[in-house]
Amino acid sequence: MDLEEKVILITGASSGIGKAVAVALSHKHNRIVITARREERLLEAAETISQNGSEALVLVGDALDEQQAAKIVQEAILRFGRIDIALLNVGAGPSLSIATATPEDIKKNMRLNYYSMVNFFCPLVQQMKTQPSGGVIAHTNSLAGFLGLPSQGQYSAAKAACRTFLDAARIALKPYNIRVLTICPGFVITERNKHHGMPKAFTMSLDEAAHHILKALKSETREYLFPFNLTMGIALARILPRSIRDKILSRSVSSRQ
Ligand SMILES: NC(=O)c1ccc[n+]([C@@H]2O[C@H](COP(=O)([O-])OP(=O)(O)OC[C@H]3O[C@@H](n4cnc5c(N)ncnc54)[C@H](OP(=O)(O)O)[C@@H]3O)[C@@H](O)[C@H]2O)c1
Secondary structure (H helix, E strand, C coil), X not given: CCCCCCEEXXXXXXXXXXXXXXXXXXXXXXEEEEEECCHHHHHXXXXXXXXXXXXXXXXXXXXXXXXXXXXXXXXXXXHHCCCCEEEECCCCCCCCCCCCCCHHHHHHHHHHHHHHHHHHHHHHHHHHCCCCCCEEEEEECCHHHHCCCCCCHHHHHHHHHHHHHHHHHHHHCHHHCEEEEEEEECCECCCCCCCCCCCHHHCECHHHHHHHHHHHHHHCCCEEEECHHHHHHHHHHHHCCHHHXXXXXXXXXXXXX
């Protein structure tokens, strides 16, 4: 889909990747609905969007609340009449020791990464089914969803769940012309994680990540993985014998957490 003069909803748009994508799209005369919990951050992003020639609508809400998510979709439609593209982007993958994790630690992350997506996905489908041109629903997934990373097991699992659900949705929603995309970045440096000491050879800036995500939206690639070097690393790891893969992955955790 070309990315001009579209109505675009982005969740988790107050910082990081969501904000960077919203700003990148704002150079193309779009109408951009940005949502998250921190209103002042959203208002800052809205100002940049307006300066760049697009219209911004700020809708504050908690993506974990099903009713708030449905209301945000409704308000976007009331204002702009349709939604052409949605980027469901809320999520996070903090490190967690599986040796000491509680059920709540793990469920909390599943809610943040999986339910936050589902809460927007369903009302968006209901809307896009009524639109003659259908629409695009994209999800910010992660390369971490392809491997069980020992320090981020809960995150890998939640992103893998999102990917599998969206694989099914892509087929089920084709008759309605709703295109479902899974976008899987590697490490992206954000305000939140810049001190986490990620391996530099593989990190990307927010601008680079936004550039890739716009490319994925434009080309409507079903599953778009980036950057290339890390994608190849993950592909290789997945075909290695399990014993070797586990040995490599175990280097990322201390023997007792
Ligand atoms: N950074 C990376 O290396 C990387 C790599 C692969 C994938 N990803 C994925 O990219 C997405 C964005 O991550 P990011 O790195 O850009 O993180 P970020 O800067 O922390 O952004 C997360 C966004 O989600 C919003 N959010 C969090 N909880 C929310 C809630 N309950 N309700 C509504 N909004 C909520 C935050 O806004 P408020 O706090 O204002 O609500 C913020 O706008 C995530 O899905 C993440 O898994 C990131």
